[in-house]
Amino acid sequence: MNQRTVFFISDQTGITAETLGRSLLTQFESVKFRQVTVPFIATVDKALEAVAQIDLVAKVEGVRPIVFSTLVHDELRNLLRGADCLFLDFIDAFVGPLEREIGVKSSHTSGKAHGMADSSGYTRRIDAMNFALANDDGASTAAYADADVILVGVSRSGKTPTCLYLALQFGVAPANYPLTGDELDGNRLPRALRQHRHKLFGLTIEPERLCEIRSERRPDSEYSSPQQVDYEVRAAEAIFRANGVPFVDTTRSSIEEIASTVLSELEIERLI
């Protein structure tokens, strides 16, 4: 199998370079990529170290590495550009066209995409995370009036990870409510949810997959038995349908996909 080494080089956290680079690499499924992140390249010395590291890999592997860069300072970028690599420059490709379009020169300050530059947005994300933790798994329903969204579903259908992702990535305040026991019977929404119908979003999952997930937690229990799981999933879906609660199957979806779907369908704005 074709294998290549990839570097993500950044003057800050490297998260933008990783996100963009990995997105592109998914287009080349037949190639195996060894991925190395080199963050905090903010001085000439650090840049020269990175160049040496890249050149060494090129020499040892006999093929030049691929470098994804979000370096902002021209001096550092030009140093890296001199390494033995394919240099893919996210800043250079788009800053020029943006400057011409907007009619303003870019500030050339080092990456603030994952810093606290936008402190109100940042505070909102941290507050949302605290909200998610305080309102996880039906722990409290008193604050539902302040929730942006309330995820509903049976145990282990993906509610908690999706809530934390909604909070940390999008600054949306999420709660989640588990459907269990008596509340699964009779196609009725639990009392605590009835007055928040417009905020509800259901998660469902294929019974076979849920059996696997629950078995890891409590093997050979009623909780993880096919009969119980099948009953719970059917009953939860019946409640969603009977009460007009939109829902999504999480079996083959990531938390990013589930979170994006929830926001899109409920028309909730993402953090700006």
Place this chain on the structure above:
Amino acid sequence: MNQRTVFFISDQTGITAETLGRSLLTQFESVKFRQVTVPFIATVDKALEAVAQIDLVAKVEGVRPIVFSTLVHDELRNLLRGADCLFLDFIDAFVGPLEREIGVKSSHTSGKAHGMADSSGYTRRIDAMNFALANDDGASTAAYADADVILVGVSRSGKTPTCLYLALQFGVAPANYPLTGDELDGNRLPRALRQHRHKLFGLTIEPERLCEIRSERRPDSEYSSPQQVDYEVRAAEAIFRANGVPFVDTTRSSIEEIASTVLSELEIERLI
């Protein structure tokens, strides 16, 4: 103030397009950007709707919007390219050079960067998140042998949000341990931490900022008093120094920056 509308257009979640666009927009601090994410543009009909939306904004605002696109399919991209906008095409800019370098044609499948294509990596992130929740705030120390990193610090120094970010973004299994009460005296590491010294990372924070944060939680309490906060922060830093625990000041750092610093200094590999 100069204001422009920006669209992030994607056939999937839109997270890559947002990451790219926002990173670039931080370079233009004097301009106010109204940001609109349009995810799941996977059909011609949806693409035509997006074109109409962009054209309408161009007409109403009298200036064409800026569009960041991660659309993969040529047909959809070409439709969007026809809208009245500055079209910045992430795929077009980088897939060509990558194809030539690797000698392989890209798969042209729609974005899987935030899907479950890499299911082992995805499972690792969800497992890490469950680990973070089970090992938050010193709740349990029995699993510390399985932790990749243990964050240590006084109450509200940023441990929980950083742990959740480490788990969800990097698939690293994090625990965190609060320094309180008697354990702050005497410059000694708490017993539960002593055998895990190489995994420890300290968080500190300026006392003034910590007072503010704690006052939001419990105003006019000893917990949030300047004397108590000052004592705790000094004592925690003394423990870090006396025991060779690396630490970082979180006062002006985002969780992305703190998490990246922790991984970088402890030389922990990020999820691949």
